[in-house]
Amino acid sequence: MCRFLTKFLNRGDVPFVGVCGILFVKFRIPMFKLFSTCAGLAALVAGISCFPTNTSAQESPGKTIIILDASGSMWGQIDGQPKIEIARNVIGELLNDLDPNIELGLMAYGHREKGNCDDIELLVPPGKVDRGVFQEKVMSIIPKGKTPLTDAVEQASNYLQIEENAANVILVSDGLETCDRDPCVLAAELASKGIAFRTHIVAFDLTAEESASFRCLADETGGTFLQAQDASTLKDALEIAVEASSVAKADMPAKPEVKLDPATLNAPESVPAGSVFEVTWEGPNNRGDYLTVVDKEADDGKYGNYAYTRNGSPSKLTAPVDPGLCEVRYMADGGKVLGRVDIQVTKTEGTLKAPSEAVAGSSVSVEWEGPNNKGDYITIVAKGADEGAYRAYAYTANGSPAKVRALPDAGEAEVRYVTGQGGKTLVSVPITITEADVVVSGPETIDAGDELTVDWKGPGNQGDYITIVKADAEEGKYNSYAYTKNSDDGKVTFTGVEEAGEDYEIRYVEGQEGKTLASAPIIVLPVSASVSGPESAVAGSEIEVEWIGPKFKGYYVTVVEKSAEIGKYERYFYTRNEESPAKVEIPQIAGEGEIRFMTAKGNVLASAPIQITEATAAFTKVPEKVAAGGKFRVEWEGPDNKQDFITIVLPDAEDGKYNDYIYTHNGPDQDLSAPDEPGIYEVRYVTSRKNFVLARKKVEVVAE
Incomplete structure (x- = not known):
């Protein structure tokens, strides 16, 4: 702990106090920036338990709840991957490296309904982590709704009983409050109730005005407020937040005195808009000091793109995307300007060369010239689309020409060169999107659950697929499907649906936005089946089952307890691999059983009862004594089911343990080897799979 405190006191970071509280992570990042967020977020959570202590419960970090934003905006893409998928992956990586002593829970909001501010759910109560269950819950979260972040924080704090316990909440969100709650009112309540409770905020890509709407959550509870705009500043902010979250409130050092000595800056006279440039500086380097570049006339305290001074001189800054006279400023705690220097941001231009027409959904080659700043991209959007709008896109970092998929809808459109910073269009050219010639055809009818072959004609782009759904299914819905890219002859084969009906259709769906480009009606006919077998059978034995029914892929016959879930x-056995009758082994537990004819998706087409009687066995001849390491034979009566075996073990050995063994179905003319160590042992008759011991007999192993 002392080693950490020494490191903390010598750092130049944003001040923070306390340990137990809410860590607020606000995501609203340009598409090219989130991958750096992932590693930082994993480090952030893992850091809660980085510094174990022997302090009391009130002095320890306590339990933690992760609140994951599942509002609709989490489908926004970064480098072609939705933010929700990235968040899922990050949490998955976190679970793999998590301290086993940490007590972690999971909450989500906006994942069940659109427009419902009450859609908040505790998916995993905080406790020792079952990684499989936790990951399954994370993967099941589907963004849909609003952002009731204030209610979510309040519910988490109530569950954690902050009046009595230290606690942490980590909120992962990419937007501001949208459900008419005032975070500052809640902040005051939490500050008055929590005995060891803080709210930490790391605000990503938010203006000072936006940040002010929830900064009170940190200020009122004595927590940490940090800004982050890109990979570098995000990493810095998360490191600070991790250290704040890993130290008990009673152990936190006092806030050091802020030095306000003048700073000197040296920057280029001019830089192109959106470019990265270096600034050398000298200054006090207080915790949280940073350099920023803003409009020359901006009020003191305003900030634009910035870099923390803790990383040393020179610092790298990104110029604003709009040209004009700007100022590089050295900022200290509270928005005090300790130094400034002018810098001229010059206009950047670009050119585009693209075809005048393109088929809907096709790949379009676009030649471009431009600044090629970080995150700049080429996209195709509908004519007149809002500034910053995008559909499919290609980063300029990948070179010219860029390959961009055309819109799935016919109509007038634009090819745009868009800056990664601010989403500003530098240049655009018109393009007309023409209808794609897409056709699908298949059989008029198909048996429920059977495979079907579909002929198709269309663009065959990456992600395009053929599926079968109800005719009134929403766009983008699918059941079983096949990708067109895997077809060389214009045909695909896949499994149909198991529910019969006359209102189905085959669809060709483009993979970019899930739009149906062509469809054809199809009727799904019902299928029937029957199964029969003996009225009763011994547990674990093999029986013959007569069956009639479809021999579709994945259909099978099994025997289970009658109470078994569907x-x-x-x-x-698979019906497509067998003829009737066929053999199947029954369960090893006596009771009422059921023979079932099952579909590939686990539905029961037919069933028949069977009484499973208890299996018994007895040894009829076992020698009283055998020589250590010698061979001997035993005789028995039993079911002799496949893979039942006889072994010799110590009397206190767990059921299922074995040394040398013989399979009972091979008959009594087999030698069993005695252990080498003399002593009292037990000969056992053991069933296959369940390892039930049906019979046992003592035998003495003696030295020769």
Whole structure:
């Protein structure tokens, strides 16, 4: 702990106090920036337990709840991957490296309904982490709704009982409050209730005005407020937040005195708009000091793109995207300007060369010239689309020409060169999107659950697929499907649906936005099946089952306990691989059983009862004594089911343990080897799979 405190006191970071509280991570980042967020977020959470102590519960970090934003904006893409997928992956990586002693929970909002501010759910109560369950819950989160972040923080704090316990909440969000709650009112309540409670905020790509709407959550609870705009500043901010979250409130050092000595800056006279440039500086380097570049007339305290001074001189800054006279400023705690220097931001231009027409959904080659700043991209949008709008895109960093997919809809459109910073269009050219010639055709009818072959004609772009759905299904819905890219002959084969009906259709769906480009009607006919077997059978034995029914891919026959859930199975055979009758092994537990004819998706087409009787066994001949390491034979009566075996072990050995063994179905003419160590042992008859011991007999192993 002392080693950490020494490091903390010598750092030049934003001040913070306390340990237990809410860590607020606000995501609203340009598309090219989130991958750096991922590593930082994993480090952020893992850091909660980086510094174990033997302090009391009130002095320790306490339990933690991750609140994951599942509002609709989490479908926004970064480098072609939705933010929700990136968040899922980050949490998955976090779970793999998590301190096993940390007590972690999971909450989400906006994942079940659109427009419902009450859509908040605790998916995993905080406790020792079951990684499989936690990851399954994370992967099940589908963004849909609003951003009730204030209610979510309040619910988490109530669950954690902050009046009595230290606690942490980590909020991962990419937007501001949208449900008519005032975060500052809640902040005051939390500050008055929590015995060891803080709210930490790391605000990503938000203006000072936006940040002010929730900064109170940190200020009122004695927490940490940090800004982050890109990979570098995000990493810095998360490191500070991790250290703040890993130290108990009673152990935090006092806030050091802020030095306000003048700073000197040296920057280029001019830089192109949106470019990265270096600034050398000398200054006090207080915790949280930073350099920023803003309009020359901006009020003191305003900030634009920035870099923390803690990383040393020179610092790298990104110029604003709009040209004009600007100022580089050295900023200290509270928005005090300790130094400034003028810099001229010059206009950048670009050119585009693209075809005048393109088929909907096709790949379009676009030649471009431009500044090629970080995050700049080429996109195709509808004519007159809002500034910053994008559909499919290609980063300029990948070179010219760029390959961009055309819109799925016919009509007038634009090819645009868009800056990564601010989403400003530098140049655009018109393009007309023409209808794609797309056709699908298949059989008029198909048996429920059977495979179908579909002929198709269309663009065959990456992600395009053929599926079968109800005719009134929403756009983008699918059941089983096949990608067109995997077809060389204009045909695809895949499994149909298991529910019969006359209102289905085959669809060709483009992979970019899930739009249906062509469809054809199809009727799904019902199928039937039957199964029969003996009225009763011994547990674990093999029986013959007569069956009639479809021999579709994945259809099978199994025998289970009558009370088994639909979809559960034991031993089975695939109907497509067998003729009737066929053999199947029954469960090893006595009771009422059921023979089931199952579909590939676990539905029951037919069933028949069977009484499973208890399996018994007895040893009829076992020698009283055998020589250590010698061979001997035993005789028995039993079911002799496949893979039942006889072994010799110590009397206190767990059921299922074995040394040398023989399979009972091979008959009594087999030698069993005695252990080498003398002593009292036990000969056992053991069933396959469940390892039930049906019979046992003592035997003495003696030295020769």
